[in-house]
Amino acid sequence: DRFAPTPGKTPNVCNDLSNYCGGTWQGTISQLDYIKGMGFDAIWISPVVVNSDGGYHGYWGRDFYNTNPNFGTRDDLMSLVEAAHGKEMLVMLDLVVNHAGPYNIHDDLAGDTYGASSLYHPQCNINENNQTSVEQCWVAGNLPDIDTENPNNVRTAKDIVKFYTEYFGFDAIRIDTFKHVRATFWPDYLASVSPDVFTTAEILDGDQNYVSTYTKIIPSVINYPLFFAMNRSFVAQEAFPQLQTQIAQNVVAMGPQDLHLTFIDNHDTARFSHVQPDLALEKNALVFTLLGDGIPVVYYGTEQGLTGGNDPANRAPQWQLPGGGFSKQTELYTWMKTTITARKQLGWDVEMGVWVTQNVYAFRRGAGLVVLCNLGSSGSGSFSVVVGSRWADGTTLSDVYSGQTVTVQGGQVQVSVSNGLPMIFR
Numbered sequence: 001d002r003f004a005p006t007p008g009k010t011p012n013v014c015n016d017l018s019n020y021c022g023g024t025w026q027g028t029i030s031q032l033d034y035i036k037g038m039g040f041d042a043i044w045i046s047p048v049v050v051n052s053d054g055g056y057h058g059y060w061g062r063d064f065y066n067t068n069p070n071f072g073t074r075d076d077l078m079s080l081v082e083a084a085h086g087k088e089m090l091v092m093l094d095l096v097v098n099h100a101g102p103y104n105i106h107d108d109l110a111g112d113t114y115g116a117s118s119l120y121h122p123q124c125n126i127n128e129n130n131q132t133s134v135e136q137c138w139v140a141g142n143l144p145d146i147d148t149e150n151p152n153n154v155r156t157a158k159d160i161v162k163f164y165t166e167y168f169g170f171d172a173i174r175i176d177t178f179k180h181v182r183a184t185f186w187p188d189y190l191a192s193v194s195p196d197v198f199t200t201a202e203i204l205d206g207d208q209n210y211v212s213t214y215t216k217i218i219p220s221v222i223n224y225p226l227f228f229a230m231n232r233s234f235v236a237q238e239a240f241p242q243l244q245t246q247i248a249q250n251v252v253a254m255g256p257q258d259l260h261l262t263f264i265d266n267h268d269t270a271r272f273s274h275v276q277p278d279l280a281l282e283k284n285a286l287v288f289t290l291l292g293d294g295i296p297v298v299y300y301g302t303e304q305g306l307t308g309g310n311d312p313a314n315r316a317p318q319w320q321l322p323g324g325g326f327s328k329q330t331e332l333y334t335w336m337k338t339t340i341t342a343r344k345q346l347g348w349d350v351e352m353g354v355w356v357t358q359n360v361y362a363f364r365r366g367a368g369l370v371v372l373c374n375l376g377s378s379g380s381g382s383f384s385v386v387v388g389s390r391w392a393d394g395t396t397l398s399d400v401y402s403g404q405t406v407t408v409q410g411g412q413v414q415v416s417v418s419n420g421l422p423m424i425f426r
Contacts, residue, residue: 001046001056001071002317003300004031004326014320017312020056023319025072025080032087034326038303038333039340042090044174046267048077048164052101057267057315058094059176060101060143064113064160081169092172092198093164097157097189098180099143113160119153120144126180135182148185158192165197172198174222178214179203186217200261204268208246212253223260223294225250230264233361234285235276237374240361244353247293258350262294264302271299271314273307280377280420283335287422288372290336291343291365293350301325303333335401342368342400342424355385364390368426369397371415379420384412397425 001020004027005011011022028045035043047058050066058068067074084091100114109115123144124137138145147153164170173193178186178201193199200220203211206228215221229246232238250257264272264285272282290296300306301318304325308314318325327333347366354369355362361372362385369387373379388411391397395408406413406425415423 001058002315004028005319006030006072010319011317014317017315018056019054020070021317023071023317025076029076029080029083031326032083032089034328036087036089037328038336039344040298041088042092042171043084044092044172044297045080045094047094047096047176049096052103055101059096061096061099062101062103062112064156065163078168085169090171092174092200093168093170094174094176095161095164096176097146097148097161098177099139099145101144102142103144113156114144114146114153117144119147119150121147135180139177139180145180148181154185154188158189161189161193165194170197172200175199175201175218177202177204178218178221179205183213183217190218200259208250208253212255215254219255220259220261220295221254222266223250223257223262225254226257226260226262226294227264227269230262230285230288231272231275233374234264234281234288235272237281237376239358240356240374241358243361244356247352257293258295258348260294261297262289262292263297263299264289265314266297266299267315268311269314270309271302271307273302273305274309274314277307278376278420279331280379281374284372284374284420284422286336287339287370287424288361290339291346291350291368291370291424292363293352296343298336303336304330305332338400339424342426346424346426351390354387354390357383360385362387367391368424369413371417371423371425373417373420373422375417375420377420380416380418382414382416385415386412399423399425 001023003023005022006024006026007030014021048067049061050063050068052060052062067077081091121136125141126137127133136145199218201218202222203214204224205211206225208225211221211225229243233240233243304321306316308316346368349366351364354364359373359375363370371385391408393408396405398405406415
């Protein structure tokens with residue numbers, strides 16, 4: 001609803017971010033080349049089902065078998081998937097299993113997929129310290145919690161995911177509010193999904209040990225433990241050894257990190273640029289995400305400088321930015337293209353924490369050396385990065401951004417940081 005309107009049908013100015021603003025699937029189709037131009041080869045779209053009134057975000061499902069007419073027709077959605085595939089791009093669908101949209105006690109539920117109050121757990125507010133409460137009470141206190149102990153509901157949930165993945169041909173699904181459904185529900189549900197469909201789960205929790213109880217069920221999660229640690233390093237400018245400690249703890253608890261989704265912000269958090277306006281720090285955080293261990297996700301509008309605090313301020317329509325919102329000449333758009341090109345050229349082998357000091361974090365991606373700092377735009381100076389025997393003495397590496405060259409001598413390189421900016425040497 002916030003990315004792009006249908007071409008030729010510019011919506012009215014959206015002054016109410018808590019309601020529909022006018023983005024459509026046809027609008028997304030029209031901007032696939034814009035996305036691919038930065039180097040991205042997959043998109044993640046919000047839930048597509050018919051929602052309760054005001055459910056512009058998609059997470060208030062009522063009729064789970066039909067598509068939201070505010071975004072377009074069923075054919076439009078099919079066209080989006082086909083258009084993306086035609087450009088060699090994948091499409092991930094956001095899917096909600098845990099809850100339905102808010103309803104009034106007087107509402108007629110007859111047209112809903114879960115069309116009777118008896119199909120939901122009794123209303124209660126969540127106590128985060130009680131796992132049964134987390135699983136059976138209502139998210140936000142007003143989102144009816146679907147009773148996944150009910151065999152009919154279980155069959156319905158499996159039918160829905162099979163319908164969307166098989167009929168539309170989605171390549172991946174992101175399962176919302178995963179921790180709010182009983183853990184024993186998931187193995188059978190996931191087994192109903194084709195093994196060709198990538199699945200990842202949202203477990204909004206910063207405790208890697210808690211999250212690890214779910215990585216035993218599903219191999220990929222939205223990496224919130226890393227997100228919170230990364231923000232401490234790049235927003236609060238906490239010393240990097242704490243970040244490296246968190247990475248090590250994540251590996252122990254959650255296993256290899258390559259399938260987990262990494263990000264600097266999303267629709268549930270304030271935008272990075274809102275909490276830390278220093279562009280050098282944002283670029284460092286983005287390089288950490290884009291070239292580090294994991295599957296990187298970049299929130300729409302980052303490349304155009306969209307900002308905003310917590311929901312809904314972080315969900316402004318991109319097309320309302322000056323100039324229409326889709327310039328390919330902005331600093332971050334062209335910078336993102338350079339960064340993602342380097343990611344693809346360097347390959348997939350990642351070694352985090354090659355050299356870590358208070359304000360310098362270096363890691364290896366393929367034959368490339370990535371050097372980050374968290375001093376911000378006022379940070380400049382020279383320092384040594386110890387690389388050991390990873391590169392032979394005499395090897396010369398060049399930064400993809402500035403062209404700065406360094407030569408390995410005695411297992412070290414001497415690096416010059418300018419204005420706190422990240423470097424990718426290859």
